[in-house]
Each structure stands twice: as C-alpha cells, then as structure tokens.
Amino acid sequence: MNSFLKELAKAQPNPGGGAAAAFGARLGLALLEKVLCLEGQRPVNPKGYQGLAWEETLARLRRLAELLRELQEQDVQAYSRLTAARAAGDAGRLTAAAQEAVSCPEEIAQQAAEALKLLAWAGERCRWHLLSDLLVGCEFLGAALRGAHHIAGANLPLVGNEASRQGLARQLRQSWQRDEDLYRRVQGALLARENGLV
Numbered sequence: 001m002n003s004f005l006k007e008l009a010k011a012q013p014n015p016g017g018g019a020a021a022a023f024g025a026r027l028g029l030a031l032l033e034k035v036l037c038l039e040g041q042r043p044v045n046p047k048g049y050q051g052l053a054w055e056e057t058l059a060r061l062r063r064l065a066e067l068l069r070e071l072q073e074q075d076v077q078a079y080s081r082l083t084a085a086r087a088a089g090d091a092g093r094l095t096a097a098a099q100e101a102v103s104c105p106e107e108i109a110q111q112a113a114e115a116l117k118l119l120a121w122a123g124e125r126c127r128w129h130l131l132s133d134l135l136v137g138c139e140f141l142g143a144a145l146r147g148a149h150h151i152a153g154a155n156l157p158l159v160g161n162e163a164s165r166q167g168l169a170r171q172l173r174q175s176w177q178r179d180e181d182l183y184r185r186v187q188g189a190l191l192a193r194e195n196g197l198v
Contacts, residue, residue, distance in 0.1 A: 004072075013083060017154075018075035018105040021147035022068050025112040028140030029065045032119050035130045035137075036061060039122070053125075061118055064111060071108050075151075078104045082155070091160055098158035102168055105155075106175065109148035113179050116141050120186045123193065131194045138190060142183040149176045 004023060008015050040054035078100045085097040119141065123134050152172055159165040 014079050015072075015076045016079055016151070017147055018079065018101075018108060018151040019072045021105060021112070021144045021151065022072035022075060022108045024140050024147065025108065025115060025144035026065060026068050026072070028112075028119070028137040028144065029061060029068065029115050031133045031137035031140070032115070032122060033058065033061055033065070035122050035126050035133055038130065039126050057118060057121060061115070064115055064118070068108065068111050068115075071104065071111065075104045075108065082158070086158075094158065095160040095164070098155055098160070099164065099168070101155040102152045102159065102172075105148040105151040106172070109145050109152070109175060109179055112141050112144040112148065113182055116145075116182055116186050120189060123186070123190045128194070131190055135187070135190050135194065138183070138187050142187065145179045145183055149179070 004015070004019075008020055008023075036054050036058040040058060078097070082094075082097040082101045085094040088094075116138065119134055119137055123131065123138075126134065149172065156165060156168055156172065159168060
C-alpha cells in the first residue's frame with residue numbers, strides 16, 4: 001500500500017487517477033470485508049442470516065477485490081500505451097489506446113458499483129455498531145465511482161473517431177447517472193438505518 005502511495009505522489013504521469021480510483025474502491029472493500037468477517041463469525045444473527053450467507057458474500061467480495069487490483073494495474077498500462085501512442089503521432093494507434101484509456105476506468109467504476117451492491121446487502125443485515133464502517137466504505141466507493149468516471153471523461157476527447165467518441169460519451173453519461181443514483185440510494189439507506197429511521 002505504501003509503495004503505491006509513494007508512486008502516486010511522484011511527479012510522473014503514472015500511476016494516475018484511474019489507478020487511484022481502483023485503489024480507493026479497494027479501501028472501501030477492505031472495510032466491507034471487516035464487517036462480513038465479523039458477522040460471519042456469529043452462528044445466527046438477529047435477522048436469521050446464518051454464517052453461510054456472510055461467507056458466500058465474502059467470497060464474492062474477494063473475487064471483486066482481486067479484479068479491482070488487476071484493474072488498478074491495467075489502468076497504469078493503458079495510460080502508458082496512451083502516452084506512447086501520443087508521442088508516436090500514430091492516429092490509429094492513438095484512437096485504440098484512447099478507447100482503452102476510457103474503457104479501463106469505466107470498468108473500475110462498474111466494479112465499484114458492484115461493490116456498493118454488496119455493501120448495501122451487508123448494511124441491511126449487519127449489527128448497528130458496524131454501520132459507521134460501512135458508511136466510510138460507501139464514501140470510498142462513491143469517490144472511486146466519480147473518480148473513474150472523471151478519468152474516462154478526460155481521456156474521451158483523445159478518441160479520434162467521432163462516431164466512437166459520441167457513442168462512448170453516451171455510455172459515460174448513462175453510467176455516471178446510474179452509478180450516482182446507486183451511491184445515493186446506498187448512502188441514504190445506511191444513514192437512515194444508523195439514525196433509526198428504518
């Protein structure tokens with residue numbers, strides 16, 4: 001973790017915002033994993049969810065965490081290819097690299113949204129005193145969603161083919177709205193439960 005933060009702080013293009021977004025999502029997942037592990041140790045929780053349900057969700061979380069780790073590395077590689085294509089001045093190579101530099105952070109956002117769904121599941125079932133950890137995790141995942149979308153949008157103008165660029169722009173707008181709505185719903189449900197409103 002410290003080595004990534006040191007690399008992120010260096011005066012160099014890579015790693016950048018996309019990798020940082022994936023890292024932030026992994027932080028959110030780590031807090032969720034803590035809650036799942038604690039709840040999974042209980043034979044039966046007050047709402048009747050046995051340890052097996054928590055263990056199954058934990059297995060899904062760990063697969064998701066590994067995918068985000070891979071995407072963090074892929075984003076660094078994608079941006080390196082984009083930088084090399086820009087330096088080479090090859091329009092075809094630049095378009096392909098730019099599309100990858102858009103699709104990789106979008107995949108990070110998609111996986112962060114999947115993590116939010118797991119977090120929402122845990123938030124409905126966990127003990128009340130664990131909700132604060134989930135709220136912090138929710139904020140990391142929300143930041144990861146927004147950050148990944150910002151990076152994808154920043155790379156979009158480099159896509160040389162106008163039809164491709166417009167299609168990607170539509171997808172970005174739709175996924176941005178969908179992900180922002182999801183984040184708001186999950187955050188609202190956690191806050192409502194924490195405040196005793198549900």
